Amino acid sequence: MSTVQIILIALFIYLGAIGSIVGNTIGWYTLGRPLVASFVVGLIMGDVPTAMMVGIPLQIMYMGNVTPGGAVAWDLSYATYIGTAGALVFGKGMGTTEIIGLAVVFAGIGGLVGQLMWNVSYALNLPLNRIANKYAEAGETKKMYIPNLVGGQLIGFVCRFIPAVIVLTSMTAASAQADFASLIPGWITTMLGVFGGMMAALGMGIILSFLLKKKYHIAIFLIGFILVTYFGLSMMGVAVVAVLTAVLYFVVVDKVKVEE
Amino acid sequence: MAKKISEKTLKKSFWNWFFWNGCSQQAESMLGMAFGQAMAPVVDELYDTKEEKSAALKRHITLFNTEAQVGSICNGIVCGMEEANANGECTPEIISSVKTALIGPTSAIGDSLWVATIIPILLTICLSISQANETMSWVGAVLYLVIYPLCTCIISWNLFKFGYKSGLNGMQTFMANGKLDKLTDTMTVMGLLVVGALTASYVSMSLPIQIVKDVYDATTQTTLEAQVLFNADNMLNAIFPKILPLGLTLVVYHLYTKKKWSPMKLMGLILVLAAILTAVGYAFGVYA
Numbered sequence: 001m002s003t004v005q006i007i008l009i010a011l012f013i014y015l016g017a018i019g020s021i022v023g024n025t026i027g028w029y030t031l032g033r034p035l036v037a038s039f040v041v042g043l044i045m046g047d048v049p050t051a052m053m054v055g056i057p058l059q060i061m062y063m064g065n066v067t068p069g070g071a072v073a074w075d076l077s078y079a080t081y082i083g084t085a086g087a088l089v090f091g092k093g094m095g096t097t098e099i100i101g102l103a104v105v106f107a108g109i110g111g112l113v114g115q116l117m118w119n120v121s122y123a124l125n126l127p128l129n130r131i132a133n134k135y136a137e138a139g140e141t142k143k144m145y146i147p148n149l150v151g152g153q154l155i156g157f158v159c160r161f162i163p164a165v166i167v168l169t170s171m172t173a174a175s176a177q178a179d180f181a182s183l184i185p186g187w188i189t190t191m192l193g194v195f196g197g198m199m200a201a202l203g204m205g206i207i208l209s210f211l212l213k214k215k216y217h218i219a220i221f222l223i224g225f226i227l228v229t230y231f232g233l234s235m236m237g238v239a240v241v242a243v244l245t246a247v248l249y250f251v252v253v254d255k256v257k258v259e260e
Numbered sequence: 261m262a263k264k265i266s267e268k269t270l271k272k273s274f275w276n277w278f279f280w281n282g283c284s285q286q287a288e289s290m291l292g293m294a295f296g297q298a299m300a301p302v303v304d305e306l307y308d309t310k311e312e313k314s315a316a317l318k319r320h321i322t323l324f325n326t327e328a329q330v331g332s333i334c335n336g337i338v339c340g341m342e343e344a345n346a347n348g349e350c351t352p353e354i355i356s357s358v359k360t361a362l363i364g365p366t367s368a369i370g371d372s373l374w375v376a377t378i379i380p381i382l383l384t385i386c387l388s389i390s391q392a393n394e395t396m397s398w399v400g401a402v403l404y405l406v407i408y409p410l411c412t413c414i415i416s417w418n419l420f421k422f423g424y425k426s427g428l429n430g431m432q433t434f435m436a437n438g439k440l441d442k443l444t445d446t447m448t449v450m451g452l453l454v455v456g457a458l459t460a461s462y463v464s465m466s467l468p469i470q471i472v473k474d475v476y477d478a479t480t481q482t483t484l485e486a487q488v489l490f491n492a493d494n495m496l497n498a499i500f501p502k503i504l505p506l507g508l509t510l511v512v513y514h515l516y517t518k519k520k521w522s523p524m525k526l527m528g529l530i531l532v533l534a535a536i537l538t539a540v541g542y543a544f545g546v547y548a
Contacts, residue, residue: 224456
């Protein structure tokens with residue numbers, strides 16, 4: 001990777017993280033999703049088809065990766081940008097499964113670094129409360145942006161951009177050292193494929209943790225499950241069923257309450 | 261003369277929230293400082309003295325947390341209540357208690373509707389568009405890149421305006437007759453159906469055990485080579501399709517919520533399981 005490419009990707013890692021300057025809607029929930037992230041890396045590295053080829057399995061693997069109540073399970077922005085970039089840098093001349101395997105490995109490395117940096121920024125943000133208190137005490141409405149926007153962004157940028165540059169630079173340096181294509185045994189690629197398929201369960205389990213509130217809720221979850229396995233509905237089909245069920249449920253619950 | 265927040269200030273407050281709600285997230289006040297920044301222009305317009313401004317700012321940098329995209333309705337409501345307060349029709353105590361009361365329901369609705377339902381569905385649609393056109397696989401990514409932020413922004417702004425207009429009265433009747441709880445329940449039902457389907461579509465796990473033997477067929481007097489006599493995965497799926505992915509998801513859920521395992525630890529467990537299954541697969545010759 002050239003210096004410009006490293007800086008651009010590191011910049012997007014920061015933009016796609018939680019609390020970047022473009023906001024969580026455009027950042028974390030859009031630029032941070034593997035489908036979009038791999039496309040961006042593809043554009044920067046000049047190889048969109050290969051980037052999308054690894055982006056799609058990464059998106060499936062991390063489909064349920066969300067942040068209930070601010071608890072970051074896994075830094076998706078770091079994971080996918082580093083994962084896709086790693087696959088493009090090291091995967092030259094490899095077959096499809098091998099390149100996807102590489103992406104899974106590098107996404108793991110990226111995610112670990114990201115998770116660490118998230119915890120650091122989470123702690124560093126604490127003293128900002130003192131600044132906010134000081135301005136609030138003085139009634140300085142015009143300065144309320146300083147702790148949140150200026151302080152939060154400086155910490156966020158330092159915690160994301162700099163480690164990303166370091167990781168990407170060392171990846172580039174390492175790729176010049178050895179021909180990794182010949183080093184990876186077949187069983188590792190197979191295992192990574194198995195791992196990737198199973199990893200999607202983690203995201204789903206975490207989503208379930210805030211949806212399953214009553215015991216009988218598991219039955220609703222299973223209905224969604226068998227709509228696909230027994231009835232062969234597509235996701236769009238399930239979405240339609242879900243919306244219609246929600247409408248009926250709302251009306252029925254309303255009626256039951258009135259009769260009571 | 262009654263005080264009123266101008267449209268310009270409302271927009272400014274909304275944009276402050278929409279873009280920078282997550283900037284200074286931390287364990288002490290969560291999104292408190294971001295809420296304070298969002299309220300600053302409103303406070304500036306409504307109050308004249310330094311004491312009033314200070315009191316208002318101080319009550320808005322306290323602990324606040326929500327799913328920010330749907331949670332913009334809270335900002336709207338609080339704006340409406342601050343306006344009422346400036347006109348002497350509301351008290352700071354009511355503002356603070358309503359704000360705290362909104363944390364739970366807006367987080368629950370936001371998480372189940374937005375995070376668990378809308379985002380995965382939109383991603384799945386865009387994903388299948390990408391998978392269908394191998395030469396133009398970027399189309400799905402571009403669609404998501406445009407549609408998601410645009411729609412979210414429009415909906416978020418309308419929720420904000422709705423909150424501001426309905427104000428305290430609208431919110432109180434809504435919460436008093438239990439409509440909010442019902443809405444939360446309904447969104448949960450919708451989210452559960454979608455997550456069930458997502459689990460069936462995207463989690464994959466198989467038991468790679470099979471017995472392959474050459475079979476001597478007595479009637480034709482020939483040896484049929486490499487016949488699969490037993491396939492554990494097919495057998496399991498005949499009992500209940502995709503039972504293993506379902507089981508894995510429920511185990512992960514159990515360990516995460518009941519045993520409080522961290523995601524990192526769970527990931528380690530999945531890696532170990534994957535390694536074992538791969539070894540088993542090689543041992544039985546399923547993976548060559």
